[in-house]
Amino acid sequence: MSKRKYDVSVIYKKFGIYLVLLALLVISSIISPVFLSKANIMNLLTQISVVTIISCGITMLIIENMTDLSGGSVVALTGCLCVGTYKMLIGWGCNIIVAGVICMGTAMVCGFSLNLLSGMVITHYRAPAFIVTLAMSQMARGLVYLYTGGQPIYGIEEIAIIGQGKIGNILPFSVIIMIVIVSITWVVLNKTRFGRYVYAIGGNREAAVASGVNVNRTVLKTYMLHGIFVGIAGVLYMTRINSGQPAEGVNLEFDAITAAIIGGTSFSGGIGTVQGTICGSIIIGVIKNILNLLSVQSYYQQIITGMIIVIAVILDIKTKMSGK
Amino acid sequence: MKAENREDIILEFRNVTKDFPGVRALDNVSFSVRRGSVHVLCGENGAGKSTLMKIINGLYQATSGEILYNGKQLKAADPMQAREQGISMIYQELNIVPDMTIADNIYLGREIMKGRFFVDDKLLYQTAEKYMKDQGLNYNLKEKMKTLSVAQAQMIEIIKAISCNAKIILMDEPTSAITEKEVEYLFNKIEELKQAGVTIIYISHKMNEIFRVADYISVFRDGKHIETRQSDQFDVNQIIKLMVGREMKEVYPPANSVPGEEVFRVNNLSKAGVFENINFSIKQGEILGFAGLMGAGRTEIVRAIFGLDAKDSGNIYINNNEVIIKNVEDAISNGICMLSEDRRRYGLITPRNMKENMGLVALKHLFNKAWLDQKREKMSILEMMKQLNVKPPDMELIVENLSGGNQQKVVLGKWLLLNPKVLILDEPTRGIDVGAKHEIYKLMRKLTADGVAVLMISSELPELLGMSDRIMVIQNGKIAGELTKAEATSIKIMHLATGGKNE
Numbered sequence: 142m143s144k145r146k147y148d149v150s151v152i153y154k155k156f157g158i159y160l161v162l163l164a165l166l167v168i169s170s171i172i173s174p175v176f177l178s179k180a181n182i183m184n185l186l187t188q189i190s191v192v193t194i195i196s197c198g199i200t201m202l203i204i205e206n207m208t209d210l211s212g213g214s215v216v217a218l219t220g221c222l223c224v225g226t227y228k229m230l231i232g233w234g235c236n237i238i239v240a241g242v243i244c245m246g247t248a249m250v251c252g253f254s255l256n257l258l259s260g261m262v263i264t265h266y267r268a269p270a271f272i273v274t275l276a277m278s279q280m281a282r283g284l285v286y287l288y289t290g291g292q293p294i295y296g297i298e299e300i301a302i303i304g305q306g307k308i309g310n311i312l313p314f315s316v317i318i319m320i321v322i323v324s325i326t327w328v329v330l331n332k333t334r335f336g337r338y339v340y341a342i343g344g345n346r347e348a349a350v351a352s353g354v355n356v357n358r359t360v361l362k363t364y365m366l367h368g369i370f371v372g373i374a375g376v377l378y379m380t381r382i383n384s385g386q387p388a389e390g391v392n393l394e395f396d397a398i399t400a401a402i403i404g405g406t407s408f409s410g411g412i413g414t415v416q417g418t419i420c421g422s423i424i425i426g427v428i429k430n431i432l433n434l435l436s437v438q439s440y441y442q443q444i445i446t447g448m449i450i451v452i453a454v455i456l457d458i459k460t461k462m463s464g465k
Numbered sequence: 466m467k468a469e470n471r472e473d474i475i476l477e478f479r480n481v482t483k484d485f486p487g488v489r490a491l492d493n494v495s496f497s498v499r500r501g502s503v504h505v506l507c508g509e510n511g512a513g514k515s516t517l518m519k520i521i522n523g524l525y526q527a528t529s530g531e532i533l534y535n536g537k538q539l540k541a542a543d544p545m546q547a548r549e550q551g552i553s554m555i556y557q558e559l560n561i562v563p564d565m566t567i568a569d570n571i572y573l574g575r576e577i578m579k580g581r582f583f584v585d586d587k588l589l590y591q592t593a594e595k596y597m598k599d600q601g602l603n604y605n606l607k608e609k610m611k612t613l614s615v616a617q618a619q620m621i622e623i624i625k626a627i628s629c630n631a632k633i634i635l636m637d638e639p640t641s642a643i644t645e646k647e648v649e650y651l652f653n654k655i656e657e658l659k660q661a662g663v664t665i666i667y668i669s670h671k672m673n674e675i676f677r678v679a680d681y682i683s684v685f686r687d688g689k690h691i692e693t694r695q696s697d698q699f700d701v702n703q704i705i706k707l708m709v710g711r712e713m714k715e716v717y718p719p720a721n722s723v724p725g726e727e728v729f730r731v732n733n734l735s736k737a738g739v740f741e742n743i744n745f746s747i748k749q750g751e752i753l754g755f756a757g758l759m760g761a762g763r764t765e766i767v768r769a770i771f772g773l774d775a776k777d778s779g780n781i782y783i784n785n786n787e788v789i790i791k792n793v794e795d796a797i798s799n800g801i802c803m804l805s806e807d808r809r810r811y812g813l814i815t816p817r818n819m820k821e822n823m824g825l826v827a828l829k830h831l832f833n834k835a836w837l838d839q840k841r842e843k844m845s846i847l848e849m850m851k852q853l854n855v856k857p858p859d860m861e862l863i864v865e866n867l868s869g870g871n872q873q874k875v876v877l878g879k880w881l882l883l884n885p886k887v888l889i890l891d892e893p894t895r896g897i898d899v900g901a902k903h904e905i906y907k908l909m910r911k912l913t914a915d916g917v918a919v920l921m922i923s924s925e926l927p928e929l930l931g932m933s934d935r936i937m938v939i940q941n942g943k944i945a946g947e948l949t950k951a952e953a954t955s956i957k958i959m960h961l962a963t964g965g966k967n968e
Contacts, residue, residue: 334828334835341825344814351773351803351811352825352879353793411816 157456158405158420165427173434181430183313187381189426190319191216193419194374196397197326198367200418203401204330205363206343206410207263207270212371212394214281215255219375221285221385223248224297237299244300245376252372253365255281260364264357278394285387294385304381315377322370326415329366339363344411399446400425403453424449474536475500475633475664476521478690481530483516485866490516492688493530498633503655503665503678505696508685508708509870509898514668517685518635521666522554523547545574553626554635561618563611568593570610571625596624600654614760616647623654633664640674641896644758644924645959652678670898671925672701684708709900716903717931718910724934725749727785728918729801729887731770734779739765740942743779747887747918752909754933755922756958762942763922764806767889771803772796783886797830800886804876804893806922812876813864820846820860822875827882849878854904870901877908888912891922906932926955938962 169176195212202209223244230240259277263270307313330336338359341349350356374393379385404421406413425446432442476498483491491513498504506514519525521532523541532539534550541547544554561570569576571593579585593606602620610618619639626634640648655665655678669675675682679696684707691707730746740762747753755763769776772792780787788799796803805811814822823846831845832838843860850858853874864875873893880888890909894902909932913919923929929936936953938945938961945961 332837334837337821337825337828337837340817340821341814344816345810348811348814349825351771351793351805353797353829354825355794407816409816411814 158403158417158424162420162424162427165424169427169431173431175434176431179311181434183307183311183316185423185426185430186316186319187313188430189422190313190315191374191378191381192393192396192400192425193319193422194322194370194377195393196400196418196422197322197415198363198370199394199397200401200404200406200413200415201326201330201339201363202270202367203398203406203408204343204410204413205339205360206346207360207363208274208398209256209259209364209367210271210274210394211255211259211277211281212374212397213390213392214278214285215252215368215371216375216378216390216393217387218255218281218285218288219248219252219372220377220379220390221289221294221375221387222251223376224300224379224385225288225294227300228294228297231298241300241303245303245373248376249369249372252370252375253368256364256368256371257361260361263364264360289385289387291387293387297380297384301380301383304377304379305383315381318373318377322373323415323419330415335359335362340411342410396425397422399450402450421453473499475534476539476666477533477536478517479531479533481517481520481527481532483513483520483525483688484528490688491520491527494685494688494690495530496683496690496693498664498666499681500664501659501662502680503659503667504681504683505667505669505675505679506683506685507669507675507704509868509900512685512708512898513688514685515637516688518554518637518666518668521547521552521633522635523552548629548631551630551632552635553629553631553633554637555619555622555626555639556637561610561621563609565610566607567604567610567613567621568606570621571596571628575629592628593624596628600624600627614643614647616643616650619643619647619651620654623658627658627663631663633666634658636665636667638668638670638896640669640671642759644760646758646963648674670896672704675704676701686710705899708898716899716906717928718907720752720913720934721910722750722914722916724751725916728783729920730782730785732780732782734766734769734776734781736765736769736775736777738942740769740939743944745937745944745947747920749916749918750913751934752913752919752921752932754929754936755920755939756926756929756936757939757945757962759924761939761962763939764891765942766939767803767891767920767922770796771801771889773803794829797826797883800883801889802826802880802883802885802887803889804873804880804891806891806895808872808876812879813872815865816863818861818863819850819855819867819875822864823849823860823878823882826879830883845882846878849882850874853878853881853908868898868901870897870904873897873901873905877905881912885917887918887920889920889922892924893921894923894925894928926958929953929958930955940964 175181195216199209199212226247227240227244230243255277259273262268262273303314308317330339338349338354341352341354342356342359346356378390382389400422401413401418402408402421403424404414404417404419406418428445428449429442432445474497478494478496481491481494482489494513494517506517508514516525520527523543523546541550541552562573565573568590572589576584577589577592590606597604597606600620604613604617613621623634639651643651658665667678676696681693682696682699682704683693684691684704686708726749727746728749732744734743735741743766745753757763765774768774770781770790772790772795781790782788783799790796790799809815814825820843824842827845832841846860847858850860855871855874864872867875893905909919921932930953934950936948936958938948938958940962941964945964948957
């Protein structure tokens with residue numbers, strides 16, 4: 142009896158999240174015939190792209206024992222800034238390409254700067270990341286309302302192509318960008334010294350300090366990288382919905398944190414992979430997608446997502462305790 | 466066990482086995498513990514002693530077999546239930562809440578209540594006071610727990626156990642963090658408890674201690690119970706032989722190098738209220754021992770040298786050139802490495818594997834590339850693991866699950882990869898088994914033969930005497946004296962360390 146239980150937990154530990162995803166895909170394709178259609182899959186991937194991009198940085202931050210609660214607000218700010226800047230530049234008679242590059246750059250610089258600011262307060266004052274980024278969330282939301290005057294920005298013209306365009310009429314740009322950012326994160330975590338430091342800091346900060354790891358610099362770099370990702374996420378978000386909506390992007394950071402946790406990133410730090418996170422993100426996406434296809438009210442989706450988080454955490458704890 | 470002795474047996478193990486994934490921690494263990502005795506469990510790290518204690522304590526559940534407590538099957542699903550049945554454990558790392566008062570700590574989790582919702586503070590303090598008096602202690606119960614020393618906190622743990630009406634008290638290396646004087650006090654307390662009919666089960670690595678307190682000794686090896694005897698029917702060599710399964714010829718390998726030129730010098734190192742005017746130097750291939758009582762400031766001195774803590778003044782020289790050390794990175798780039806006294810806190814990234822742990826410092830200071838050179842990294846680490854005799858030599862293993870000896874080797878390996886000029890070892894053999902200790906001693910000899918200057922802090926006098934070329938005694942943040950290998954004796958060191966007059 143106990144022998145069997147232990148086997149299951151070992152298998153889960155190794156492949157758990159992938160098996161869950163596989164099972165979910167099989168079930169979904171049985172329930173709904175359109176699920177596996179090319180259009181639906183691309184639609185699904187487009188829908189999860191923004192959250193997945195944010196969750197890449199958040200995965201690194203959680204591994205480091207940090208977090209970011211400002212993702213959603215900063216997405217709103219960087220997105221609106223992007224489309225607003227574009228509109229303004231075009232109004233001045235600027236070239237489309239130049240305007241596009243400048244407005245995207247503006248968004249990235251904005252995401253970078255705000256997260257750098259959070260990171261500086263967190264590292265310099267040893268303030269809790271939870272509180273500092275919560276404060277940043279408020280400020281960013283205030284800034285975006287101030288910038289837009291509380292009104293949506295419409296008529297964003299050609300820049301919408303970033304969020305809506307597709308290669309060969311099939312592969313959306315947003316999915317490509319998502320894949321690129323996931324890949325960058327994977328390389329950073331697995332192939333660089335910086336990535337090792339990220340794991341070391343989350344695994345045991347004091348030991349990292351005693352090993353000569355510059356903890357503050359590493360944490361700051363993580364926030365900076367995450368900030369750039371959030372800037373890009375903002376561009377994708379607002380160009381997809383074809384307008385700058387200052388009230389949008391609420392709770393995006395929680396979806397991103399959810400994806401990381403379902404994907405096996407440990408809140409106690411030092412453990413987590415971006416592969417896991419993208420699985421977590423797809424799992425949430427698939428559940429939402431299949432419930433949509435079955436025309437289930439969206440309220441149920443939230444209830445189900447909440448339940449999945451709890452199950453993921455229980456499984457995480459159970460597998461960790463399997464030895465005891 | 467003869468029938469007429471049944472009453473005397475408080476705890477009996479019958480074929481107890483405990484499996485962890487991939488490891489059998491306890492293998493078919495059977496033996497008995499007599500009521501009112503001090504029963505010492507001996508064995509190398511990973512021999513299964515701690516696992517056994519945790520099973521008695523309800524922290525772990527045995528995979529198979531049974532434990533009889535007073536002739537009945539012991540059922541404790543967690544430490545709380547064990548405590549209710551009269552089994553208390555005093556952990557190696559004390560479980561205290563530093564910011565709560567002493568009395569609140571004693572009654573944590575079983576507060577004396579007034580009605581259903583309110584704590585009866587008055588009665589709680591009165592009762593706690595009574596226990597304190599009974600034990601001859603006079604701490605102010607309203608003080609915060611953090612004001613107590615480790616030894617004092619340990620006494621509080623014992624009072625906690627007594628106030629729970631404990632019949633069995635489990636002690637896991639209770640003397641690992643207290644001074645010799647405090648050890649005396651603890652042993653007197655153990656004697657008193659024994660007189661009162663309490664059974665003590667005690668884990669220790671220190672042989673002299675074992676023979677002082679034990680009535681019975683059980684030796685464990687590789688999860689198996691090897692032998693239990695009355696302590697007067699054992700001698701040290703027999704125990705060590707049973708523990709390691711072989712005879713230990715020389716505990717301390719002899720020095721094989723003559724100290725050369727001076728490599729490392731510290732001038733007038735001071736930090737207000739912690740240490741002052743510390744001057745010393747170490748030669749190439751020399752082992753300088755730092756002796757002193759717990760809290761004498763030895764660890765603080767080396768932490769300041771290593772750049773972990775700030776210092777007020779003082780200069781550090783390597784090969785006669787002054788080096789400025791503001792942080793750990795500076796120390797490492799100048800060839801100074803330090804093995805910290807608390808490997809779990811300052812040494813290991815516990816949730817990560819051996820490769821990542823051992824490579825952590827080398828990433829910057831040896832390979833020095835932003836991109837990992839995994840091939841080179843793996844090769845150097847594999848080489849180091851071979852040199853240190855890490856078993857099993859699988860660098861993907863998570864360090865959390867390794868034995869104490871292997872963990873220490875991982876931390877050592879992390880520093881040795883850099884070929885340090887000066888190696889500071891703060892309690893290098895704390896909490897590790899005899900076999901691994903011996904290996905670390907051999908390694909130290911090898912390092913000095915290669916010309917490394919070693920500074921060793923140790924609280925074990927035999928180790929200091931056996932390994933050091935010179936011994937400096939630190940007392941109350943000051944250097945109390947320096948002894949050459951020839952003149953050093955335990956008595957002289959203790960005189961200096963306690964501030965007593967020498968000769």
